[in-house]
Amino acid sequence: MIRKSKIYKYLAFTFIISSVFGISVYSFLSNRHQAIVKTKLLYTFGLVDNNWEIGKQNQKYKMLSPTFLIDEIYKSMEGPKSSRYIQLSPNEDLLWITGFEVKAVDAKTNESISNDFICHMNVDINDVNYYTNWDLKERIGKQYPRLTSLSNGFESYNYPEGYGVPIKGSDYLYITSQALNHNYPSILKKIKHEVTITHEKYNGTQKPLLSKTVFIQLPYNKNNPFEGPLSPGSNQCIPVETKNHSYMDKKGNMLSGHWVIPKGKNTYHSSISEQLDLQDSLRLHFSAIHVHPFATSIALYDKTMNQNIFKSAISNYKDKIGLIEIAPFSSKEGIWLYANHDYELVLEVDNTSNINQDMMGSMFLFFYDAELDKKIKQ
Known part of the structure; x- marks a missing residue:
């Protein structure tokens, strides 16, 4: 029978070898892939908040992203990010999306900070469900089903008055928000992204946008x-x-x-x-x-x-x-x-x-x- 002391030695040796191998592999990853690994570990071990907070308001769907740890330079498309599905309403009421906004906030205080920490916020639709609802199946798969995107320098917008994107409230939207840091190499800051989708009920006058x-x-x-x-x-x-x-x-x-x-x-x-x-x-x-x-x-x-x-x-x-x-x-x-x-x-x-x-x-x-x-x- 193997003594406990030897088992502990084997376990320690295995842990050391695995750690060295993991660190070696990590060092060869691109900055973008290092951010993915780092963020996954932070969320898995509960070192930072990893939940999206949903706070619906009348005609505004607000959500707060999980915490993003900014600890080095993250150029465009390199920073920590998070995604989730949302529904603007639990029922099938026809809604009209009229605008979008994303802003960076301090993870502790929720106070607005510089938009330097916003890379992009993407909104995707399920084009199969979306176009099937309208009996427009010939449109399915014609292009990547991204509805829109906000990014550094373009953090909010509203469509022209009377226009918008129609959607059934229970349809799913897929939201992805990613952090950015071009300017602060020596930093250790926790941030979040606050995302707002503005919508209104259909009244028969609004015109749909493709x-x-x-x-x-x-x-x-x-x-x-x-x-x-x-x-x-x-x-x-x-x-x-x-x-x-x-x-x-x-x-x-x-x-x-x-x-x-x-x-x-x-x-x-x-x-x-x-x-x-x-x-x-x-x-x-x-x-x-x-x-x-x-x-x-x-x-x-x-x-x-x-x-x-x-x-x-x-x-x-x-x-x-x-x-x-x-x-x-x-x-x-x-x-x-x-x-x-x-x-x-x-x-x-x-x-x-x-x-x-x-x-x-x-x-x-x-x-x-x-x-x-x-x-x-x-």
């Missing part, structure tokens, strides 16, 4: 994806990584939606006609925009007419990394986009830092949905 997601995709060398520098003006890119936000076009060329920008000014553009998939003319009323720091403008460009549909100005902080404001397109009257036109996104950047930075450029375009409007009124 969300279409478009984003810049740039070609890269699939054989040597991280080889640089690239020729200026080539509209090619070096991807941040090839596992995420990497796509293949119909010709087998590799494209990235998350790429590296060098120092200085550059312009990037790509076609979005295939992403828009316009079968008929649609009237655009709103744009929710997502870009990273050092972007200075983004435009929806009509290549057929050789003119901008709109161009959104983007302001950056001068004394730190971060976005102050991204101007959306918002119009009650709307502007028409046509099925026989070609469209692009055009992004201008100015990397004023001393190192390469990462970049994305995307829009959630909201069009009047005449087909859905007819079904709702029936």
Whole structure:
């Protein structure tokens, strides 16, 4: 029989070996994956609060995220994050989503703090259930079912008066919020994200909006994806990584939606006609925009007419990394986009830092949905 002392030695030895192996593997992970592991451990062992708090109010659905520990630099899409499903109502009443907001708060006091700690807040729908409810099954799977996104510099918005996104109260929305920290390398701070979804009951007058997601995709060398520098003006890119936000076009060329920008000014553009998939003319009323720091403008460009549909100005902080404001397109009257036109996104950047930075450029375009409007009124 093995003595207890030897069992304890074996257990201690196994623990030490496992710890050394775990630390070694952890050290080779990217910053993003280290944050995932770290957050999971903090939640599992109860070292920080890991519950979403729900506080419904009349016409506002409010929720408070679990605690995010900010303990180092977390660039865009690297920080701790958390997700959950929600229902705006326990019944099937038809509601109209009219706006979204996310803000950073101190985990202890719930007082508002700098939006420097907001990376993004995504809202996804279950497109199978959503379009089945409206007998629009042909729309299922046509695009990634993301309804909208808020991010640093674009932390809140409301649709034009009289417009919104219809949803049955009992339908599920999937909320993901992620923290950010570009500027404070020596920090140990616990924060939360407060998310608000504004809605109202349907009164027969509101008009429904259809969300279409478009984003810049740039070609890269699939054989040597991280080889640089690239020729200026080539509209090619070096991807941040090839596992995420990497796509293949119909010709087998590799494209990235998350790429590296060098120092200085550059312009990037790509076609979005295939992403828009316009079968008929649609009237655009709103744009929710997502870009990273050092972007200075983004435009929806009509290549057929050789003119901008709109161009959104983007302001950056001068004394730190971060976005102050991204101007959306918002119009009650709307502007028409046509099925026989070609469209692009055009992004201008100015990397004023001393190192390469990462970049994305995307829009959630909201069009009047005449087909859905007819079904709702029936």
